[in-house]
Amino acid sequence: MLRLQNIHTGYGDIAVLKNVSLHVSRGEIVTLIGANGAGKTTLLNTICGLVRARSGTVVYNDREVTACSADEIVRLGISQVPEGRQIFAPLSVVDNLRLGAYVRYRAWGKKKVQARIEQMYALFPRLHERAQQYAGTLSGGEQQMLAIARALMADPDLLVLDEPSMGLAPLVVAEIFKTVSRLRDERTTTIFLVEQNARTALKYADRGYVIETGKIMLEGRSEDLLNNREVQRAYLGRQKQPIWE
């Protein structure tokens, strides 16, 4: 469904992504794990058209989208849930959702947008309860739910999430990931998510890629990555050797 080949991206003189190739097949949950500054967000932004790749190609549903603008990509069916939620705090929950359907509004009309909002309420009952509340007054977990719901308003086939676990309590993280799994299982939405929380991400994903300073170092099924000693050492905090002086 989504195919990246030999992507190089950078800002100014600094190369961030170095020859990244990966793919996401329909119905999969794929994760990209890596440390701070490894290039995870840059990769998502390259997919979503927010940053231009210097070379390489992004192909979505057999169509090259490397040079498409961000709004075109949303129209084609890729929605991003940005890092740190980025909800519109001074607006109400329902207005946030309406804005999520911005690119569809003209085609759908008011009724269909409203129907879509109802679907989101069914998916996230908490948002229904707080529909008229300012988004900024929601808890962190609720804000993340709202960010996901807002992305889903555009009816994407592929949902990309940037660190959905950021700044959330472990229980809330588990809830978010369960919701993401449900999206795939019930609505057949394909998921691509980048995470620093490698353990949780690999627990819910089918496959994963490990990125290190802009380079993909490993690719594999989630259970294989979880069992990989290198991954365990670097991202799961296992096998720590005592330091001898």
Add this chain to the structure above:
Amino acid sequence: MAILDTRMECCPRGELEQLQLERLQPVLNRMYKNVAFYRSLFDERSIVPEDVCSMQDFRKLPFTTRSDLTANYPYGMFAVPLREVVRIHTATDTTDTPTVVGYSAHDLQTWAALVARFLSAGGVTRDDVIQVSFRYGLFSGAFGLHHGAEQIGASVIPASSEHTDRQIRIMQDYRTSVLVATPSFALLLADRMEALGIDPKLLMLKRGLFGGEIWSEDTRRQIEQRLFIQAFDNYGVSELMGPGIAGECSERSGMHICEDHILPEIIDPATGRTLAPGETGELVLTTLTREAFPLLRYRTGDLTSLNYAPCACGRTLVRMSRIERRTDDIVIVKGINIVPQQIEKILTDIEGIEPLYRVIVGRENNRDSVTLHVAVSEHVFFDEVKHHAAFVERLRSELSRRLGLRIEVKLMEKRTLDRELETGPRVLDTRNL
């Protein structure tokens, strides 16, 4: 016959190529990061792994050869700390050009899965009783087949290098249905059964999966007619992992290479230039998923050609033709590689011998034999038979010890051997392979 991993073995070519690309980049990154040999190989040419953006770029990368492996003996080529290596095998079992191959836990899993693929393609199921008549030891062959067969759920008999009569007895009593061996051993079994008056038709044997040496369609026919089985070819390279690189399907028109784990190329052995599909040249392999022992463009020395046409069995994986020749003088006897240079080195260590020799490989009663013709200095050409015999014996034991194989020695006068070498090759393989 079942396709074990339909998703991979029948993967559309476009998706497969994407997967190869995705796996190649990380393996290059890991080589560069973890293996000093590869890092210097890249640094000398001022390239970094991320420069490799296409197959054209990839083909500019240097080859890895057997001597690189020897130069980095024992652990220099390992890409993970030894603590993470769970198995160590050797590829050439000699004292002079030793090589070591390491496997991580995940490497072993992959290995078993790939062997299971070709076993399955050859019709092996969980209902089979499979007799593995490869020697269990430092070589990886027996273990690969063993793990693969266990993964399928077949009942595995590690018959190893038991005596022929014992093997036949096991075959009768345990009701072996699949034989795994070298083709020459299969013929040896047939000979022995004939001598013992055992009718192979009364055995439960249905199929045989053969490898470990070069063999021909003619040998296949002989095996099939004499043992009343179906014979399948498979291909392994001990430096890569052993068996599991490629194997025949029911069509038996070439061996499917596990391209999701191994990237094959065919090159002109003289120039190193990449050849087009269908052309015969040296097989060069790159591992795509090996953790402990990644190899970049490893020159196997085996001559073959690649056929990308879809196979009637439904697999999309490329097929390689039967190996008929090698690029070098290496002869493979009983699964052991004999490199002429090794013999040369041994000879120079022994006093009274001219470094002039000829290797003759023959086959008598389906038993391979190696005879070494050696020239001796004139002053040591013995008058007394006793001394002569003692010298030959010393030479024979030294060669056998260091090559891991029984070798017959024939002393010759320098003139006679000179004449022989003028008219014939240094290594003469008279086996009709």
